[in-house]
Amino acid sequence: MTDSTFHSLEAAIADEHFPEVDLVLRRGRHIGRDDGTAYDYLVDAQALLEGFYARFGCELVQRSDGYFYLLPAGDRLGRRQLSAGEMLVGQTLALLYLDPATLQHGGLIGREALLQRLSGLLGTDVLVRTLSPRKRKYDERIAAEMVRAQVGEALRRLADLGFVDILDEACLRLRPALLRFAEPVRGLADANLALERLVARGEVLLGEADGDEAGADDEEPGP
């Protein structure tokens, strides 16, 4: 804290970055090094803001991969769990992030590469049934269209959360926050134990997503 530019919480809150950073953190965005001065501000004010957010029942988490996010621990700030589509797309993007082939293009990938990897890893049938569990029968063409639409929607939401940047219709830039999807398997410990620890920390929920595909809201009033 001694290296910080800010000597008091008042000074940290008075900084011009605070309103925007605070708003996006509360909306679930992950702020990384790619966000430039917003990230620098958080690094600088971290010690002061941790206490500030703790009063709202939230933890300001910083990962060594270079990103911050807000984790609601109590019931004072609303929270939501990611939908099945967002989870599948997020994990696949994390896999692509780890792939050295992605490195060649500086972390840029095409949507087609994502869809190919997703269907290659899960198979079309599992993919369709996971994304539309209520459908018993499906037409292949319509199912493919539905998968593309749901992946597109998941990408849009993941972009809002700071996991990926959508550069244009075809191109995406992967961000380090994607490694949150790999968190259960990052350690050498048993993945189930790691998952239990993450559940206990309030990072993940086990089981089917509540509500619709758009991501269930765990509605709790804001401060």
Added chain:
Amino acid sequence: MTSPDPSRVIASLARDQVNLDLKTVDLCFLAGLYMRADKAALASFEEDVLVDMFEQVCDVVDPAAENPRKRATHAIQRLREQRMLARVDGAGLVRAGEYALTRLAAAVVEYFLADEALTRESLTLLTGTLRAQLAEILAAAKKVEGGEAWHTRVSGPLRVTVADLVSGIERRQRGLDAQQEEVQAEIATLLSVDWFSAVDRCQALLDTTTSTLRELNEILLRDTHHFVALLQEIQTLAAAASNADAEATVQRVIEHVDRIAAWGGARQRSWSEYYQYVHRYLRDVVRLDPDRALSQRLRDQLAGWPPRPFHLLVAHAPSIRLLRQLEARVERPPVTRPRADREANPEWVEAENLLADIEALVRQVLDQGAGTLAEVTSRVLPIVPEPVRYAATGRIADALARRAPVWSERERPWVPVLETLEVEDWAVDRGGGS
């Protein structure tokens, strides 16, 4: 030297059906000729030399090929048609020809052979020559008088010598771009193959390219500034001498130089982004996972996700609700329209009974002695309103048949009625009575 209109150029290329169709053996043949000319300082080749060279190329590219001399003849013809080889002797049938590589062939071969990336040495040499050349042109521009002198001593050297030097720098810039792409691909390959063991080599590649780019950019920034200053001075002199041609030529060279300078900045920025990304990757992914186990575990996690799902939790504070302004709360009035008595009293009108009227009229006409259907119809219809006359015709026939016995010939004649109608006529049987 005006820039050609792109649309016209494209249209003319399309009209001439320009195309290139070079097979591997053709390219190898051209490359062999190019290198031979370079080594032996040859400006042209005799026909036998061409055939020999083709046979040598054939031995390497397609050793099993039959009749290489015949193939050589076809290859030479093919390359001449595509403007890769030109016959330069002009002797026609008199003796065997002499051929030279065209500018197009040289450019194609150079693309594959030349390793012309920008280096500190080549850039310093090129920029030094360019500066000396520009200084010379500036000195000439200060002395020359008259349009012809401006053309030969200023515009000409700017178009040829300076433009060539600037293009040389640009060509080498493109070479360096290609080299950068190769470095990026090499880093990806090194990591794919050796993962953790490749970290140091990747770091070295990154650092080398970074320092090369930084040095080049520094030279470009310094020297292009100097070039532009010299060129602007020449342009001012051209403007003072009212030489529009020289002025436009200088302007084109200035734009070219600006483009070169912009290249340096843009490449350094994009390389810097790439450098940071790779550096982070090496630190956060490769060094933390030396056995490269994370990818496999994540793949397993994803494959096993549908039966055993889990979901990340994120903060989700709803947007602040903005209360509406007071005036917005005013109840919107219901949709209304002026009150009016829309119930009109019915009017008394005369009762209509066309059927009864027709019956009465037919009886009246019969009583007056009408003897045929046509006659009855002709006398009744004018009394009936015009819009219903057609329908009334049938009613009249019906009433007539009921009121009096009728008879007709086997072929009933069509008789006109009131100019617009015709009826099949009947006669009233007066003998039978009604």
